Amino acid sequence: MYELKEREMIFVFTGPHGAGRKTVAEMSGSTLGIKQVISCTTRPQRPTEVDGQDYHFITAEQFNEAQAKDEFIEVTRVNDYLYGIKNSDIEKIFKSSGSIYLILNRFGAETLQALYGDHVVRIFIYADRDTLEQRMRESGDSEELIATYLSHYEDEMAYREQCEHVFENVDLAHTVFDLTKTLDQYLNRNLLELD
Ligand SMILES: Nc1nc2c(ncn2[C@@H]2O[C@H](COP(=O)(O)OP(=O)(O)O)[C@@H](O)[C@H]2O)c(=O)[nH]1
Ligand SMILES: Nc1ncnc2c1ncn2[C@@H]1O[C@H](COP(=O)(O)OP(=O)(O)O)[C@@H](O)[C@H]1O
Numbered sequence: 001m002y003e004l005k006e007r008e009m010i011f012v013f014t015g016p017h018g019a020g021r022k023t024v025a026e027m028s029g030s031t032l033g034i035k036q037v038i039s040c041t042t043r044p045q046r047p048t049e050v051d052g053q054d055y056h057f058i059t060a061e062q063f064n065e066a067q068a069k070d071e072f073i074e075v076t077r078v079n080d081y082l083y084g085i086k087n088s089d090i091e092k093i094f095k096s097s098g099s100i101y102l103i104l105n106r107f108g109a110e111t112l113q114a115l116y117g118d119h120v121v122r123i124f125i126y127a128d129r130d131t132l133e134q135r136m137r138e139s140g141d142s143e144e145l146i147a148t149y150l151s152h153y154e155d156e157m158a159y160r161e162q163c164e165h166v167f168e169n170v171d172l173a174h175t176v177f178d179l180t181k182t183l184d185q186y187l188n189r190n191l192l193e194l195d
Pocket of ligand 1: 016017039040043074075076078083084085103104105106107108109
């Protein structure tokens with residue numbers, strides 16, 4: 001497990017699929033100079049996705065091999081596909097960024113918090129069910145996929161109580177403004193405490 005230095009923070013974005021976690025995390029992350037640690041997955045790459053940018057897309061054999069070598073800090077299964085964060089990827093991104101962020105389901109958020117304690121800030125992003133359904137439909141997701149994603153909605157929503165911060169993502173600019181301000185406070189607090 002990577003040993004965190006005092007100033008290093010891990011921001012974990014969690015919440016229901018389609019709530020806008022990726023969108024707001026990327027926008028705030030680029031403003032604050034925080035980089036994302038991406039996961040490895042056996043899920044097929046979507047046409048809009050870039051390998052090494054959205055995920056490391058690997059085969060089930062490659063995943064099993066890495067898991068047998070104990071390379072993952074955490075592994076989860078979603079909709080029959082495997083997802084895992086490699087310790088070496090966390091280490092690599094920390095070398096080029098003072099703090100990092102990840103976009104994970106509730107199990108990943110829970111595991112990272114258990115491992116890294118106060119260094120982890122869980123940010124819960126959500127929108128109401130109808131809004132998510134509408135956004136997924138507009139983005140062209142099939143009815144079957146929408147139903148699969150919505151089947152996890154209540155379970156993901158139940159995790160919001162455990163998170164340090166909760167944002168309802170209605171107006172994008174508004175969410176990103178509030179979120180950036182919140183993350184900045186953690187980053188500045190660390191600088192002030194240690195300087
Ligand atoms: N616990 C955990 N969750 C992950 C990991 N990688 C991705 N996830 C989350 O698991 C879910 C995967 O579903 P998917 O349909 O692939 O989501 P998308 O990539 O966000 O469109 C999403 O909620 C991801 O944020 C991981 O390594 N660990
Ligand atoms: N506040 C918002 N209003 C409308 N659409 C949004 C908003 N935030 C995100 N979106 C859109 O919703 C979709 C899902 O966002 P995404 O960031 O991929 O969600 P997640 O990472 O939580 O699954 C994307 O098409 C994104 O452009």
